[in-house]
Amino acid sequence: MITASNLHRSYSIGHNTIEVLHGLDLHINKGEKVFLCGPSGAGKTTLMYTLAGLEQPQQGKVLIDGTDIYALNLKKRALFRNKTMGFIFQNYMLMPELTALENASLATAVAGREATEQVIALLERVGLGNRLHHLPNELSGGEQQRVAIARALAHNPAIIFADEPTGNLDSRNGGQILDLLFSLAEEGGKTLVTVTHDASIAARGDRTLIIRDGVVANA
Ligand SMILES: Nc1ncnc2c1ncn2[C@@H]1O[C@H](COP(=O)(O)OP(=O)(O)OP(=O)(O)O)[C@@H](O)[C@H]1O
């Protein structure tokens, strides 16, 4: 379902060039729950953004369900992404002026009562039925991350990308968030790609890919 081949990505600052992805290959099957691990600065976030169509590699291809996403123009790629993928970011990335319900509704393609009811059901599922009209700054970190999970799932994407979804939470809250993410992904038969530093968290996935020196070190 996700195939990356020969990904290259480097950044130049002044005279220095940092090779982040260095001919990286990977394959992730439909429904698999995969963790991306590796030291800080190894390129986990860069890889996730590249797989998700957000950051064009300098070389290489990403195929999602057979579609070569960087062969699409920007507009088609954005549409493809919205249809196929959901994102959860480390720092939640909620819109500060929107309520929990409005934030979680952002990615739903259709508006209207039915869509709103679905998003409310999802927010209830993540334990926020009584926080629908709260603003992000009226929610705890764990609650904000639950809103972000609801937002990522609201349009029912086949793939969920999560970058350190528990990075800002204490271990109890982090564990609960992960349980929730896993059960929602399993129920929907979704592919889940999660970045983490934490080896004990990664042990819960089907597979861990270790990113080191710009490639998957344990391929
Ligand atoms: N826009 C950019 N410009 C220049 N260098 C960048 C840019 N984005 C990332 N880098 C560099 O690329 C390397 C990989 O960054 P990346 O964010 O992918 O690492 P990471 O594995 O996610 O690290 P962490 O675990 O700390 O989040 C880092 O050395 C970083 O400094």
Ligand SMILES: [Mg+2]
């Ligand atoms: Mg990162």
